Amino acid sequence: MFEYGGLFLTSILVGIVARAFMLKIDYRQFPSFPHSYAIHLTLGMIAAALGALIVPALVAEEYIAVTFLTIGAQQFRDVRSMERDSLNRIEMTELVPRGEAYIEGIAKLFEARNYMALLTSLATSLIYYYSNTILAIIGGGIIGYILHWFMKGARVGDIAEIKIVELSFKGKNIGIDDVIMMNVGEDEAFKKWHHEGIGIKVIPKDENARATLAGLGQRQAILHDLSILMGIKLDKGLQQFTPLARLNIENGTLNIIFIPQEPDKVFIEEAVKRIPVLESSQRKPLSDKMGRKAAD
């Protein structure tokens, strides 16, 4: 084995395990198994190898080797555009699209995870260099976990209160309370909304949440996830059953109407709570002095 073989192998392994740990199939069904898994594990391995190379390069006083990292960064930016392209292409085939903001969020996440694999393996190699294999594996694992933990964003349940409500019907209009959201001209569709439609009120907890929920990207993400989690009675050519999310502009409450396959109110409430708040939709007016004063 070459001089830094042990260090290199340990760091790569910990880096790959950290990347694999972040890859899991959840309700988003993304990344898909098995091909996306192969792509991301391989890229994770490259990232881990880059991270593992830094310490041996510095020890050998080959400072120029650090420029390799820039190639790595370029490579991982391509991961982001790859994810963005592939999600954008299947967007047309989704009954309830993810929306640009959600796609951008997913693409960014996949880029960031490669950097996390790189940092994890760098940390492992540092610990290895100054102590031993066991400590390096444990320390690297802990650092990988901490990085992963830091990347967890807020969920809708953290910023808003969810209430399941009855729809209100006025003439041929459907809505929640005073907010008219849809005009349905077909008797059959109107009856279906009457019997099976469910209304959800997402009430923001503060001004930050109000501004965040007003984002169209965040609303589309909620609709997309909700339609996957609860199932939705919808098909092409049946726009009259499209789920809608509209604001009550008086108080910033987000009203959602949809026809679920599983009309289980408790789980619908839970499902909305668990939907992630998109990084790109987050607004924080309360972080500024003017925003705080205006909110008083």
Next chain:
Amino acid sequence: MADNILAIITRKENHNKVAGGLPIFFAEDEQEMERISTLLARITLGMVHDLENGVKIIIKH
């Protein structure tokens, strides 16, 4: 063609409420109006909206 009106459906006695370059379908009674509008919506992959004055429109969203 998004969000455009594709067709108008109304009853014969409402002919003074509709005009223009769009396809207009006149129905004998409410029942026929409902049927025509549903069929048109299915065929054009559009959606029926009710203007609540006896006029229905098909819109492609």
